[in-house]
Amino acid sequence: MLVLGFYFSHKVIFAILGIAWIVRAVCLRSKLILIAMLLTSGMAIFVCHRVNKNIEVGKALVGKKVEHLRIKAETDQVKIDGDQFIIRGVKNDLTGLPIMIYGSLNNINEKYFLSQNRPLFLKLNGVVGVPVSPTNFNQSDSRIFSYSKGVFLTLEKAKIDRMQIRQTFSIVDWLHCFREKLVLRCNSFEEPIRGYVLGAVLGYQDEFMQQNSEKYKNTGIIHLFCISGLHVFFLVDGLKALFRRLRITKETSESLLLVLVPIYYVIGGGSTSLLRCISIVWINTFCSRFRLKQRNIDTWGLVLLINMYLNPFVLFCLGGQLSYLLSLILITLKFKNKVYQSIALFLVEIPSLLYFTYQVNILTVLFNLIFIPIFSVIILPCAICLLLVPGLNIVLGLPIIFFEVLIKMAEKMPGLILVGKPHANVVILLFIITLKLVTIDQNIKTYKQISGLAFVLYSCVYMLLHLVPYGEVSFFDVGQGDCILIREPFNRRISLIDTGGRVGFVKNGWKKRQKIEVPQANRTSVNYLKSLGISQIDNLCLTHQDVDHIGDTGTICKNFRVKRLIIGDGMLDSLGFKDKVKSVINRKTSIKSVKSGFIVRNFPFQVLYPEKKGKGANEDSLALIGTFGKQKFLFTGDLDQNGEKRMMEMYPELKVDVFKLGHHGSRTSNSDAVFDIAGPHVTITSAGRKNRFGHPHKETIEKIKKHHILNYSTQTSGMISYRYFENDSGRWITKFKGN
Known part of the structure; x- marks a missing residue:
């Protein structure tokens, strides 16, 4: 390890x-x-x-255009949404390894073919890629998840060239088809019954379970789906009872279990926690069948080695860490009662929770005592019975609905503490101290010393994360959009300019997509702010009504307390504001409409534009200027060239050091007046990679080169951050290509 x-x-x-x-x-x-x-x-x-x-x-194959690439795929690894599909291929002709395929369908016949519950052979055309690395600081690394599934290659912009149903079925193929049938049966259930049956029994992480994971994180009981594995033991006990009823000998029943138990690994989705449970049950059954002696700790260690051989990244994700760490505590330690056990499990999971979720709930011990028995004794048996016996969803679904209500109530209770993300080395140190704390005898003198050391260490971590001595102006990589963070030293004031947002295009008929996409702010700006221990935004400035600037306002307001909303005069009446902002703003958030010359108290910017009341369109964009770390920054949203020229006429003495290019570097903005009069030394481009608009335009790039200006772009540098100390100049740091 x-x-x-x-x-x-x-x-x-x-x-x-x-x-x-x-x-x-x-x-x-x-x-x-x-x-x-x-x-x-x-x-x-x-x-x-x-x-x-x-x-x-x-890496050697990245960018290669391929034709007639032959893919072998299982039916339960095909996901279709409208005219888009995602397939995890079991094998490809290029490398012989699994591959993730992202593509679009040409017609409804292709959609019907992929929807059939049969293993497939496909020939595809597309562009070879690799799992995408994170483009923002502290962003979760999706490559770890891909690598853990054996996926080191992707096929982008895929188009189906030829389709063929495999004529010969292996046992594994049949199991995947059976699993897909069970998934289809679950789709007839209402939420939350459907989500719980799919997630707990079949290991199917749909949109409902992904959204619900936030509730489990906030209450600290995310380990329910990591360490329980009790559905495996329920199924095994059920099979043993059946064998006894059939008067099958113990030796024969154990021999049958050695064959049947691995089958559930495929049907159950093949997750990390499932592999651990299946392996433990199989080894214990094997030792019992052949009368071999083994210790639980030896079984645990052997299973961990097997898992790490098959998936070396198992301990690099939250689920893997909690699954093995908490099961180790349960195996090796004896507790006086369930309260002591719950406290020990809570303490041991804190370092992992801080590193991956940045927060901890002090009521987790109470929640463990309440929810673990209910989940283990009631919810799992109900989920299994619902899957095996159709028609019982009205009766057996009630406990699941009641459990979901309890989870929602628990999430609203006070006790959640946002700490931030400690450094990996600090997390390892916290692990060591915490493990020593829960394993040492409470009666010896050193127990108090270790307890005190743990308390001091955790307190220092909290203080250091919340009292960061440097400030920053950071430009998030949100694709084709804008989102800018201004955090002053020691977190005195937190301001956000725009929120980003995904521009969607409505499709009708068979092309219409049903899946609700997770807001990208969750993995970019929200994730980063929480990793710094930030729970409140003092000023949220929305430049204008376009979706790529305000689309994720709801996500920001849901995750943070927004004290004040700053918008351009007239934007309050715009359709974009009413549709994307008005319904999600908290009642306690004050709304301030401003225009040129307005003075806003305790606001780190000067308002330069709009000049008069507008409609919240590009030409009415809110323009702000502020000084941070002896550098003067200019932000103009999507203000057009006429607006820029008028702004320069109003402020002929305006000089700036850094100019965030208007409208993502479009030719419709970024007039000569800004470059000639304001004279920036650095420009920032925030635009999506290979965006359909061609931003930044060639004309804007030529202006930058003409004036010999240093330009940073999120397209090539990822997240861009200017970090500075009080009354001192700072330095530029980018996610890619170093400082």
């Missing part, structure tokens, strides 16, 4: 812990331990080599 940790994360602390472990093993002078260490280290080096080879093969 330490070898894998150092290889994939390059954290020095893994090397230090590895050296400490080697020294410890040598001091023990145990040949068995040394042999085991050498074998596991050899396995880890082999796995690292295998993963690195697959990654390099993918």
